[in-house]
Amino acid sequence: MKKSYANILLVIVTIIWGGGFIATDGALDALSPFYIMMIRFMGAAILPCILCFKKLKNLEGYIWRRGLFAGALLFLAFSFQTIGLQYTTPSKNAFLTAVNVVMVPYLLWLYMRKKPNQKEVLASIVCVIGIAFLTLKPDAVGLNIGDMLSIICAFFFATHMIVLERYSRHCDAIVMTALQMLGAGILSTICALLFETPPAQFELSAVGNLAYLIFISTLLAYLLQTFAQRFTTANSASLILSMEALFATLFSFLFLHEELTLYMIFGAALIFCSVIYIEYKPKQHT
Template structure:
């Protein structure tokens, strides 16, 4: 598959997650955080396990370890994001979560000596500036305890993106998704049973939102992401996936009738510009690569 098509698939993931942001917020009105995570990850693991069970049985220990590592990163990312949201504002949480675009190139440098080039550094800074314009308000500049948790969440999302780049190329996408979902689901179940009370009641809205989180925002989105990252880089993936904040704002405008300011529109332009910049290759460069 061409990298362009893989990147378009990642864009579809951000659209799904943009709607998932609203579904998660509404689901948390009725169900506690770890129970939401338990239900979405365990629910999302069932179908890929059933489909890929013959392939899962043939995986070696190294592949299984890689799937578990990706699932652990995913669990901690969502856990820190959820608790960060309890002590911070949604806009700051969205912004700080998206700082994984800056973490990714430097983690690749730290862990695998892959030094970021000037283009990757500029693109990540431009993208971060755009996300700040899109999500932050003037009164939200001071860091709090919740903001620290959100930054840790961003670190784990960055590690998850890198793990998929390194490990998914050698493992079937459905099998990799199954291992991620099951690992995150088991850890969420342990935390839910230990630290939270089960939901006392369910309403139709909560059931609908949970269904969206299981089948669309989790199963479909992570299956697409896992497959697409076989054909693109972690740096590009992190930039594209940061568009979740953009589509969350668009859905909030369309569905919740929130105001879309000029500042937010300018922020969206900067995010798009960063992605176009990192992907743009002059014709001379392309010809050299073909020779």
């Protein structure tokens, strides 16, 4: 597959995740965070585990370890994001989570001795500035404990992106998705049972939101991301996936009637420009 087609798949993932913010908001009215994560990841693990059951039985141990490790990174990222949201504003949480865009080039340098070039650094900085305009409010100054937890969340999302780029090239996408969902689901279940109280009653209104989170925002989205990252780079993936904030803002405006300002439109334009800049390669004239 061409890199351009893989990047289109990643754009689809960002659109799906943008809608996931609305679904998560609705699910939180009925369930606590770890129970949502448990239902989300364990539910998303069932179908791929069934489809590749024979392959999973015959997998070598190192592939199991890689897949479960990727799932553990997902669990940690979502956990720190959720806990951080309890101590900071949604806008700062979204912005600081998206800082993984800047982290990816330097983590690649740290983990894989792959020094970032000037174009990658500039594109990531422009992207983060755009996300700041899109998500932050004028009074969003200073850092508190929630902000620090959100930055840790960004670190785990960035590391997951790098790990997925490396591991997905040597493993079937459905198998890797199954292992990731299983790893994240098991850890979410343990935390839900240890740290949260089971819901006294279940609101039927949450069924649609949970179904979207399980089958669309988790199973389909991570299957597409895992497949696409076999054919693109972690730097490109991080920039494209940062558009999640853009689509989350757009859907919030369309469906939740939240405010859309000129600053936010300018931020969205900067994000688009950063993605186009990193992917643009002028034709070589012969």
